[in-house]
Amino acid sequence: MTLDERKQKVLLAIIKDYISTAEPVGSRTISKKYELGVSPATIRNEMSDLEELGYIEQPHTSAGRIPSDLGYRYYVDCLMKKKVLSNEEAESVIKGVRSKARDVGTVLQQTNKIISNITNYTSMVTGPQFRKSNLRHCQLVPLDNGKVLVVVVTDNGLIQNRLMDVPQTITDLDLQKISQVVNAKLQGLTLEDIKLTLIKEIYFELSKHKNIFDAAMDLIQETLNLNQQDKIYLSGTLNILNQPEFRDIGRVKTLLSLLEQDKVLKEILSDKVNLENGINVTIGGENKLEGLKDCSTVTATYQIDGKIVGSVGIIGPTRMDYEKAVSIMDFMTQYLSQMMKDFYGR
Template sequence: MAEELNERSQNILEAIVEDYIASAEPVGSRAITKRHSFNLSPASVRNVMSDLEDMGFLCSPHTSAGRIPTEKGFHYYIDSLLKVRHLSKDEERKLLKSYRFQGMKMEDVMQEVGRVMSGLSNYTGLVMAPKFASTVFRQIEFIRLSHGRLLVIYVSETGLVQNKVIECPDDLSQRELEQINNYLNHELTGLNIHDVREKISSELKDERSRFDQLRRQALSLSSKALQEEADDLVYVSGTSLMLEQPEFSTPEKMKRIIQALESKKTLIDLLDRGQAAAGVQIFIGSQSQLTELEGCSLVTSTFSNQKGAIGTLGVIGPMRMSYSQVIPIVDFTAQMVSRILEREIE
């Protein structure tokens, strides 16, 4: 990381990475001198390339091919050479226009965001809705399904709806449930889920609860309803775009990629890591530590409202993805979704 390159080496590395991003093919010394005007002969470029290879920034698939950037090469490129083009106001306006969130529920917004990101970048879009645990409680409803089976619906401040089924030994009538709903909604609205849990467990210990039948029921039900994490929601858009990439053009690689994108669990783990820090994060190649996603890179960013509902969105593509294009798209989209979440609360 601390390794220093002189300017010429940097220029050549940059040229190689960019040519490789554009062509997906090993780039040779001759091609570089042609496409970029360094006033250097291919032979000189070759010397530099040889040095860069020794330092681990490049590698050659075989003797008589050009060089391709290694993971380290991409790293260096992204950290030191890449100039991220910000979107012009005009582009932003255009982008905003392509979204139509009017009257859309949260799930649809997430899906749509993924679709548009994918469409703009021509890579696969990923969106992970805010974890329920990170949201602020808005409303809970218990609905009787059948003897001893209750449907719980909870709604977050941002309009995210989740539901689950719980078993309940007492067969409560819908009327009783309504009272419970009222009680809970009155008590809990506006707290984040963490606080809700805490409040419930402390109240359950409270002496008074012993004597108040309704309250006890309410607390025990909601405790049950919230004790297990609901599944994370992940939206994948443009899976097939991955298959258009020349690096995944063989049947085996296609299978591997599709399997990886099929496994929501893998994706959740991956996106979770994007929440570690704010702003755009980039995971290159083996950093993801998933062999299924070998050769892939992931650009993510998080979105949230002030109250902390944190979700992640991003774009996954080949390691040689067009970072200068993708980064501003992901960045802007995340900010936009955050604004939508804010608007939702108002």
């Protein structure tokens, strides 16, 4: 559905004004603040039409209009201009991340923080997820007192370890041998591969040290699995308390409870991950979750070697500054892709 030019202008004015003031906007305001060169009465007629078409609504008679979900949708899809971050802003972002960029975790966390600070909404990031990670190395490190440290490393750099007891009868040499066998047989394989065939083979070879081997396998499995349900970083949760639409404690509670659940965050981030462009906006009632009906989310993905490996998201009120949100997401995901290349790329 396409609107004539003046209607577009009116809708745009309403949305912009409402986004910045959070108050219903009336015909007089528009004709004064935005230069359309027509009288309030004309605007009123246009508004009446726009309301009929479903793009705006009235909280009650004798109040101004506010955009409906559909109105926002039209705005995001057709009216909004893509803004690019100013050089200054970009600089400060880059500096903010670089200064602390030791490992992937910190970079993600830092990026996240910056997003929530700039936007004043809540933001979240998932770490790089690889479809299947391979076992890179497994090592049994003997400590004193019959304790053994099991270390598992995957090819995407995840490291997990666990302390375990072993009978004193097992020597360092035994451990070395186990390590060797495990590595020789399983290195480079995915979890599925490992599960499918090879275990029996090793069992045979290592039958003497069955329980140690079991423990090691346990950790390997856990580690290789862990990637898929990776950590989600969250930042700026309390920012929603600044939004006038969340002056009600009940709402705050509902939303904060949702944000506490990783499952929910994951759902938000992975919802429409397959879209071509990358940046995706979900407005108000478009959200599947009941508790997000008054919120909008902006999600995007970042890449390594052209493959999508993680996502970034913002949650704010439906009355969100979409222009800003989108432009920041755009910049940040590009930047993240860049940074990730340094860590993982070939």
